[in-house]
Amino acid sequence: MSKLTVATATMYELSLAGAEEASRLGEQSGDIDHLLLALTISEQVAGQVLRALGVDLERTRAAVEQQHADQLASLGVRAAASGPGRITFHERGEFDWNDRALDVLRRAAKGGKRGDAAAVLRELVQEGSGLIEAILQRLGTTPQQVRELLDQAERYPAPPNRAADNGRSISGAGAAHVTAPVAEVWALLSDPARMPEWDLGFGRVDDLPDDVALGATWTAYALETAPNGKPQRINSERRRARIELVESEPTTAIEWITTWPDSPTSNKRRMRIELEPAAGGTRVVIRAAWERMSSRRGIPLLRWAMRPLYSFMIWLQISQIGGSIGRVFR
Structure with a gap:
């Protein structure tokens, strides 16, 4: 960087x-x-x-x-x-x-x-x-x-974190420290009903599965009122999201894919969170990607011109998710 x-x-x-x-x-x-x-x-x-x-x-x-x-x-x-x-x-x-x-x-x-x-x-x-x-x-x-x-x-600097664009998806990774043991962080992330506690884009969830196994799905609704009481402007096509659990390794890693049923051309969001024990709590590694739907054509020149903005948005999203998870335990 x-x-x-x-x-x-x-x-x-x-x-x-x-x-x-x-x-x-x-x-x-x-x-x-x-x-x-x-x-x-x-x-x-x-x-x-x-x-x-x-x-x-x-x-x-x-x-x-x-x-x-x-x-x-x-x-x-x-x-x-x-x-x-x-x-x-x-x-x-x-x-x-x-x-x-x-x-x-x-x-x-x-x-x-x-x-x-x-x-x-x-x-x-x-x-x-x-x-x-x-x-x-x-x-x-x-x-x-x-x-x-x-x-x-500092003799062993960490490699820089940059967003990657392979033409079909834009992805990035980052890490955060959470002041809670791995088991408590896992309990938060693995419970679909608690998703609005750490993903502040969602205000509530519905259609919760009886069994949270691979392939389980539920519905999440966009946050309509900010914590400061101000109404949020929400695109009607992005008001409702469908979340699918695609990987779950207890206390180690969890991954979801989010789609917007009312906006079939919207990019899919893939998010994977990995947990590692660390001094004073848990190291949370967040990997996020926006994947282009097959029905949506990309414009290479536009994608190249927008790459700095995409990189910033991926970084911002990862930072906000990491911060929100940590805030639950503070």
Whole structure:
């Protein structure tokens, strides 16, 4: 991926997770502690390094809460904390990073730095306020240990993820970290009735099968009202979808094909999700493809011109699915 693509993807990923964490406390502005929390659930190298050091989401949440409480106590303030609530960002939709968090993000993409999560983490652990260092100490590690493990991990960079177009389908793959054991993630994904919990394109499901075996089908209906209460504009031909289960390997992999019966020329969506145990939860690998119907003729020149947009849409869909699965358990 290009530097711009990497930096944009990282900003999207961290801003979404940071906004969700801030919303648990009723906040609409993100600080460097929210940035650290967002990094703990990143599937990029930075997140893997933090979790390997024991800096996972739940322990970091507790350390951040205690650090703020101790700072207030040192000023003679002992206000009773109301405690975190549920994630409400998708209902409110308002969020901004404060100046020092934005400064970290900008420095991570400045000059020869790539702007990926590892660059953000490097800038974060050397941020001058001392807040992140204090939180890390509560978690039994130091900025130096973080940098050393990052150095080791980045000697073996992951291959870039690009969308592929073979003329009949456009596909891509990505990964996400979920803070729950494999068995719980599998229970979510393998239950057709729970699909609207993680695939936010659907608001409800119907015609559920008695036996969820290979070849089982059910109907999913487009989400009509967004979490913030606003009505969604829905193409009448895309209001109803048919989901077919085409592969199921318990606790390992599951795959579906989605078609739209009222739009017979619409491309089919194939989605496969693979689960792997990981430190602090589950690594979720998402493979998505849009497959052209045999009755629909492709226009090679148009497909070539639209390839950047298709690549972005595949990436965005995979990111949203990964984020939504993780959100269920946070």
